[in-house]
Amino acid sequence: MSANADIDAATRTEGRIAAIRGGVVDVLFDGSVPRIHDLLFAGDIALEVSALIGEGLVRAIAMAPVRGLGLGMAVKATGAPIMVPVGDAVLGRMLDVFGAPIDGRPAPEAVARRSIHQPSPKLSDRVLHSEVLETGIKAIDLLSPIERGGKTGLFGGAGVGKTVLITELINNTVQHHKGVSLFCGIGERSREAEELYREMGEAGVRDKTVMLFGQMNEAPGVRFLIGNAALTMAEYFRDDKGQDVLLLIDNIFRFVQAGAEVSGLMGRMPSRVGYQPTLASELAALEERITSTRRGAITSIQAVYVPADDFTDPAAAHIFSHLSASVVLSRKRASEGLYPAVDPLASASVMLTPSVVGQRHYDIARAVRRTLAEYEELRDIIAMLGLEELSSADRATVARARRLERFLTQPFFTTESFSGTQGKLVPIAETLDGCEAILGLTEFKLSENAYYMIGSLDDLKEAES
Numbered sequence: 001m002s003a004n005a006d007i008d009a010a011t012r013t014e015g016r017i018a019a020i021r022g023g024v025v026d027v028l029f030d031g032s033v034p035r036i037h038d039l040l041f042a043g044d045i046a047l048e049v050s051a052l053i054g055e056g057l058v059r060a061i062a063m064a065p066v067r068g069l070g071l072g073m074a075v076k077a078t079g080a081p082i083m084v085p086v087g088d089a090v091l092g093r094m095l096d097v098f099g100a101p102i103d104g105r106p107a108p109e110a111v112a113r114r115s116i117h118q119p120s121p122k123l124s125d126r127v128l129h130s131e132v133l134e135t136g137i138k139a140i141d142l143l144s145p146i147e148r149g150g151k152t153g154l155f156g157g158a159g160v161g162k163t164v165l166i167t168e169l170i171n172n173t174v175q176h177h178k179g180v181s182l183f184c185g186i187g188e189r190s191r192e193a194e195e196l197y198r199e200m201g202e203a204g205v206r207d208k209t210v211m212l213f214g215q216m217n218e219a220p221g222v223r224f225l226i227g228n229a230a231l232t233m234a235e236y237f238r239d240d241k242g243q244d245v246l247l248l249i250d251n252i253f254r255f256v257q258a259g260a261e262v263s264g265l266m267g268r269m270p271s272r273v274g275y276q277p278t279l280a281s282e283l284a285a286l287e288e289r290i291t292s293t294r295r296g297a298i299t300s301i302q303a304v305y306v307p308a309d310d311f312t313d314p315a316a317a318h319i320f321s322h323l324s325a326s327v328v329l330s331r332k333r334a335s336e337g338l339y340p341a342v343d344p345l346a347s348a349s350v351m352l353t354p355s356v357v358g359q360r361h362y363d364i365a366r367a368v369r370r371t372l373a374e375y376e377e378l379r380d381i382i383a384m385l386g387l388e389e390l391s392s393a394d395r396a397t398v399a400r401a402r403r404l405e406r407f408l409t410q411p412f413f414t415t416e417s418f419s420g421t422q423g424k425l426v427p428i429a430e431t432l433d434g435c436e437a438i439l440g441l442t443e444f445k446l447s448e449n450a451y452y453m454i455g456s457l458d459d460l461k462e463a464e465s
Ligand SMILES: Nc1ncnc2c1ncn2[C@@H]1O[C@H](COP(=O)(O)OP(=O)(O)OP(=O)(O)O)[C@@H](O)[C@H]1O
Pocket: 156, 157, 158, 159, 160, 161, 162, 163, 164, 165, 305, 339, 340, 412, 415, 419
């Protein structure tokens, strides 16, 4: 090849649209061909290269509705992937997948930019913590303690309280968190984004928080990549500044769903239950970046929508396998008004061992679970024969279990406006004392309802007097 041809190829970075199918655009380059993940522009519509077909043809995903595009239109290759701003300048801001502001304020100036696609840390760089992040939420701290530097999932079907719980966790933990917090909204309602931005401002924590949104009205490409954009910013705080990062994601299921949409648009054959064949590797690529290294920790809390309340759903099952703690929200509890609707038998955490939480906590948590499990078994008998047919020991178990169930409900700060009850933060020591006292009850002077929506047992005493 002559030197001339080389120069020619390097400068000829313009292609033409060869096909448009939904949000997928094929572009033909007759000079140098862009690489995977390169950013292209057709007018002002951004496209990300996601497959190289051969003979100059690349397949790209549109990051916005493709209205106005036509065959033969010119496409510019930028020669680089999507780059987002990193650094302290993004703190206090609400940004999109390109790191552009969506809070109505000017773009952060003079900032370094990094590609949203980064490898995950090497296995040898990763560290394991065995420290618990206390949330002040009784049911979680007792039964499914959150690992500092680990990944926790909040699982639940539609409308069982995932968003309320994640907002409450922000309220309870962001203020006390020493490092920075990052909120990543994927595929949820835009209204929730606005509410959160306002709440963060009111709570006075916006200055150490970054909020990124790729909401449900946006293109699948945006929803698919917004998590990567958030992680690039989180990695900067972890690796360059050595800070601890609290990463909240609502909702990681929407990432998998966006991947399925992209896969369908790309013409790939779907796999189990209609999901993309690449589900496991796509999810692992994102989840493996959420790790703690010697330089800093990323603690992530991820809301996980469970389609049709089916926990065997491939997306839910795959997400589950990446987590160190899972808080499962149950529809049955929500329908009984037992909020937060944490299912005590299905929720679990690797932190719940005597060596991490201590023998007493471990024993109390087991006793609570056992009592509730026994009550579950007795429910059928009660339904068929009535409570009177039970032995007095079983009746006492039922009485204790129903009081425990109610004691594990809690008024939230974030629901004050519609529940009318003041929110309560309960230290784990008081949760343990309360559960221990209820487990030891032999006489039941107070009604079950006395235990409903209180903080610690001290509130009970107030109600008594
Ligand atoms: N802790 C709580 N206390 C009182 N009410 C609650 C609580 N959690 C949830 N709710 C009720 O349940 C409703 C749905 O909660 P939320 O929006 O968090 O559900 P979700 O699981 O995120 O739903 P979706 O899948 O639709 O996003 C709330 O609007 C509220 O009425």
